[in-house]
Amino acid sequence: MARFGMVIDTKKCVGCMDCVVACKTENNVPEGFNRDWIVQDARGSFPTVNLEIRSERCNHCDNPPCVYCCPTGASHIHNLGGVVLVDHELCIGCKACIASCPYDARFVHPEGYVDKCTFCIHRVEEGLDPACVSVCPTYCMYFGDLEDPNSEVNKLLNSRKHHAVLPEAGTKPQIFYLE
Amino acid sequence: MDNISRRKFLKISATTISAAATLGAVGKITADVNKISGNTTKGLRKIPTFCDICFWKCGVIAYVKDGKLWKLEGNPLDPLSRGRLCPRGTGGVGSHYDPDRLKSPLIRKNNRGKEEWVAVTWDEAFDYIAQKMQDIKSKYGAESIAMFSHGIGGNFLKHTLKAFGTNNFAAPSFAQCRGPRDVGFKLTFGEDVSSPERTDIKNSKCLVLIGYHLGENMHNSQVQEFSEAIKKGASIIVVDPRFSIAASKAKYYLPIKPGTDLALILAWMNVIVNENLYDREYIEKYGFGFEQFKAEISNYTPEWAYPETGIEPDLIRNTAYEMAKYKPATLVHPGRHVTWYGDDTQRSRAIALLNALLGSWGRKGGFYTPVSMDLPDYPYPSYPKPTKPKVDNPDLKYPFAIETVTNGIREATISGNPYPVKGWFVYATNLIHALPNEDETIRAIQNLDLLVVIDVIPSEIAGWADVVLPESIYLERYDDLNVEWFREPFISLRQPVVDSPNDQKPNWWIAKKLAEKLELSEFYPWENIEDYLEYRLSAGGYDFEELKKTGIIKGSPQPIYFETGVPIEFPTPSGKIEFYSLQLAKAGFDPVPKYKKPEEGPPGYFRLLYGRAPVHSFSRTQTNRILMDMYNENEVWINKFIADRLGLKSGDYVKLKNQDGVVSNKIKVKATERIRPDCVYIVHGFGHNSKMLKFAYKKGASDSQLIKRYVIDPLMGGTGMNVNFVTIEMEV
Numbered sequence A: 001m002a003r004f005g006m007v008i009d010t011k012k013c014v015g016c017m018d019c020v021v022a023c024k025t026e027n028n029v030p031e032g033f034n035r036d037w038i039v040q041d042a043r044g045s046f047p048t049v050n051l052e053i054r055s056e057r058c059n060h061c062d063n064p065p066c067v068y069c070c071p072t073g074a075s076h077i078h079n080l081g082g083v084v085l086v087d088h089e090l091c092i093g094c095k096a097c098i099a100s101c102p103y104d105a106r107f108v109h110p111e112g113y114v115d116k117c118t119f120c121i122h123r124v125e126e127g128l129d130p131a132c133v134s135v136c137p138t139y140c141m142y143f144g145d146l147e148d149p150n151s152e153v154n155k156l157l158n159s160r161k162h163h164a165v166l167p168e169a170g171t172k173p174q175i176f177y178l179e
Numbered sequence B: 001m002d003n004i005s006r007r008k009f010l011k012i013s014a015t016t017i018s019a020a021a022t023l024g025a026v027g028k029i030t031a032d033v034n035k036i037s038g039n040t041t042k043g044l045r046k047i048p049t050f051c052d053i054c055f056w057k058c059g060v061i062a063y064v065k066d067g068k069l070w071k072l073e074g075n076p077l078d079p080l081s082r083g084r085l086c087p088r089g090t091g092g093v094g095s096h097y098d099p100d101r102l103k104s105p106l107i108r109k110n111n112r113g114k115e116e117w118v119a120v121t122w123d124e125a126f127d128y129i130a131q132k133m134q135d136i137k138s139k140y141g142a143e144s145i146a147m148f149s150h151g152i153g154g155n156f157l158k159h160t161l162k163a164f165g166t167n168n169f170a171a172p173s174f175a176q177c178r179g180p181r182d183v184g185f186k187l188t189f190g191e192d193v194s195s196p197e198r199t200d201i202k203n204s205k206c207l208v209l210i211g212y213h214l215g216e217n218m219h220n221s222q223v224q225e226f227s228e229a230i231k232k233g234a235s236i237i238v239v240d241p242r243f244s245i246a247a248s249k250a251k252y253y254l255p256i257k258p259g260t261d262l263a264l265i266l267a268w269m270n271v272i273v274n275e276n277l278y279d280r281e282y283i284e285k286y287g288f289g290f291e292q293f294k295a296e297i298s299n300y301t302p303e304w305a306y307p308e309t310g311i312e313p314d315l316i317r318n319t320a321y322e323m324a325k326y327k328p329a330t331l332v333h334p335g336r337h338v339t340w341y342g343d344d345t346q347r348s349r350a351i352a353l354l355n356a357l358l359g360s361w362g363r364k365g366g367f368y369t370p371v372s373m374d375l376p377d378y379p380y381p382s383y384p385k386p387t388k389p390k391v392d393n394p395d396l397k398y399p400f401a402i403e404t405v406t407n408g409i410r411e412a413t414i415s416g417n418p419y420p421v422k423g424w425f426v427y428a429t430n431l432i433h434a435l436p437n438e439d440e441t442i443r444a445i446q447n448l449d450l451l452v453v454i455d456v457i458p459s460e461i462a463g464w465a466d467v468v469l470p471e472s473i474y475l476e477r478y479d480d481l482n483v484e485w486f487r488e489p490f491i492s493l494r495q496p497v498v499d500s501p502n503d504q505k506p507n508w509w510i511a512k513k514l515a516e517k518l519e520l521s522e523f524y525p526w527e528n529i530e531d532y533l534e535y536r537l538s539a540g541g542y543d544f545e546e547l548k549k550t551g552i553i554k555g556s557p558q559p560i561y562f563e564t565g566v567p568i569e570f571p572t573p574s575g576k577i578e579f580y581s582l583q584l585a586k587a588g589f590d591p592v593p594k595y596k597k598p599e600e601g602p603p604g605y606f607r608l609l610y611g612r613a614p615v616h617s618f619s620r621t622q623t624n625r626i627l628m629d630m631y632n633e634n635e636v637w638i639n640k641f642i643a644d645r646l647g648l649k650s651g652d653y654v655k656l657k658n659q660d661g662v663v664s665n666k667i668k669v670k671a672t673e674r675i676r677p678d679c680v681y682i683v684h685g686f687g688h689n690s691k692m693l694k695f696a697y698k699k700g701a702s703d704s705q706l707i708k709r710y711v712i713d714p715l716m717g718g719t720g721m722n723v724n725f726v727t728i729e730m731e732v
Helices: A018-028 A096-100 A131-135 A152-159 B007-013 B121-141 B152-164 B171-189 B220-231 B261-274 B280-286 B290-296 B302-309 B314-326 B346-356 B406-415 B440-447 B507-517 B531-542 B544-550 B582-586 B640-648
Strands: A002-008 A036-044 A048-056 A075-077 A084-086 A141-143 A175-178 B003-005 B044-050 B061-064 B069-072 B104-108 B117-119 B144-151 B168-170 B206-210 B237-240 B252-254 B331-332 B370-372 B424-426 B452-455 B468-469 B483-486 B490-492 B550-552 B606-611 B637-641 B655-659 B667-672 B679-683 B725-730
Touching: A002 A152, A018 A036, A018 A131, A018 B069, A048 A175, A131 A141, A131 B069, A131 B531, A152 A175, A152 B640, B044 B544, B104 B121, B121 B144, B121 B424, B121 B452, B121 B468, B121 B507, B144 B152, B144 B406, B152 B424, B152 B507, B168 B171, B171 B346, B171 B406, B206 B261, B206 B314, B237 B314, B252 B314, B261 B314, B261 B346, B280 B346, B302 B314, B314 B331, B314 B346, B331 B346, B370 B406, B370 B483, B406 B440, B507 B531, B531 B544, B544 B550, B637 B640, B640 B667
Parallel strands: A002 A175, B144 B168, B144 B424, B206 B237, B206 B331, B237 B252, B424 B452, B452 B468, B606 B679, B637 B667
Antiparallel strands: A002 A141, A036 A048, A075 A084, B003 B370, B044 B061, B061 B069, B104 B117, B104 B468, B483 B490, B490 B550, B606 B725, B637 B679, B655 B667, B655 B725
């Protein structure tokens, strides 16, 4: 069984937001909303500063509270790669999932349903990378099967120090940031 | 032969190429010229073209779904984008759908600057413009019309105006941007840095960025190569008063005091020379005046530079050693927007000399030699010979200006000397934001009999125009071919992928139509742009139909380094790298750069610095709804300690007031550890005051509005603009 995840090299990322723009055009994300975003995490004091730049989105968690709390089954785990998706037809817009997500990855689409990153499953099913990964001018993003020991994502995780965002939330996020 | 080297090109272009006139029948322009496809075919079409959100000209694949523009991706065949666009390129979709676009030709109704218009037909607009132009010509001469432009789209308008008889064409990209760099390098190596920059970032083992915020400025190929250099483990040295994105990638970050970069560069050279760390063989072979240079820089020790720059002597030494360690694959990047303090040509020359010491010019990991395709120009009739010299640089007061000086034209327009300037054409550049001191620009405008602005969106300069002409955006038009100078030779095509939504027209159509009104039809022997493109491509032996399908034609690879066969030549007066410049000495300038202390601001003031955001191009993208969803107003970066002292926190609104009392629009505070306490920083392009830019109106503050003062670079006329100081006014 494939388990899709992302590995993002914070050393190469310049935070240009091309991933955010590409997601917007690929998925027709409406004005005023984005499915992914950039965090510039600066620590220290001038001039000794450490800056980590992260392209963030839904973590497609292995232990997804948004799925567990959904009263209609709209939020669900897709049969391909464990991707967390929302069935727009089933969603009643109750926002329980929004409240449960530690990453603030979800929003209510103007058409009334809850929306978020899909890992561009429509592209992945055609053998393509998600839009954000495929456009990145710094080549800092990698998408693949975390269960496959030979996948590039696994090779990177085995060779580089990395971390997830808010692992303490216990949701088992599937996006990892190389340090 | 489909390729020529840059050097050969320089030789060719030095001789006059006389154009044979082959006149064809001038036909009627088809009424629906703008309807390029009328194609609302169901399904997906992929059409190659090249981008125009900035000037980099990246190859694009446009996806059109059921006749509507869906998304833009990079063209994998394109050497510039290598299949990946920057965020602005990806977001170009928003420029097509922008509701604030100019929609029809406009003629001013009331006083200039009131932004009150009458919508007119194209014919009425051209009649108005042509009449005014003929009046100016008969009263003052054709040279009294000047054109300001940005980007490849201005080519056809320039052609029409040259045919009309003027020779005054300028772009802010010289005197307000890269001019000092190109002059500084030309004085040293005999060649400039050119655009795209000939910097071999991807092969650099040590990359030095001085105030060059790569990653925030998104010059696509440069950023891609930057990432590649990071991946390969290049040692990165960043010099910047602000902890930039690039600084976060650096092994060494030097938080320099603004305005003192030249002191640091001189101290680096002092260490490298005194400790014999330079490329001795390279300099012995190719250097001129090295001993005099050595003597001139002997006093600029790291200890001397410390109090100037705030950079500790050990850090200066260690970074000099780092550069020397990786030479000649050490690239001290010359930057791009370098009009900072008015001594910018000399600072750029110092950067050139530092690279010369490291032997990086012409070498892998340093500066490569760009190559291009050999494509003849269209054989137009000869232009009428202007009877007056260009207006911008009388008596060559800027002796090393290698391009026309925008502010020189502005000055002549105000003073009427050396002769009056009465007409301005402004193509795709918002002069109010591009030139310093907007009062002077407005004063110049008051002296005009005609101001025509041609653009895709409104702007502050359009607000001052007599006539505004709406252009189709790049995705809706053909343009001139891009015959690029780059790592490998190629030609790229801009072609329409969707129709313009309203009465916008492509620049070539506007230029041709205007020429007809001016009775200059013989200068347009072609009927349609496609005839022009077909002619040029056939003349070079290339297939237009094929190019429409691929978007890119590549030539065969050529050597780009000295070590792989590029002839080693330095087209300077001495034929060598000029460590000591006799031509500068002769003109009364320092033959080796000398440091002068920058002027300090009044007590309690902060130096105003400005730069780029990766999701915006100048002041031209703040109505693009997609890009505005990324970054919709700028912030003023204030050092956290200072902000605390002022009782400010991130998200508070303030106004900035400069030393001359100019007050900005309100702007959000970003209290941050990422900037020195003696300066503040804002992203350029915001703070629009044109009411026609509905979505951008009054969002954020404009650095240009606060850049009242500027210092002119006496070598080439560039305007140093980092010389303004502001206080922070609480917004209530």
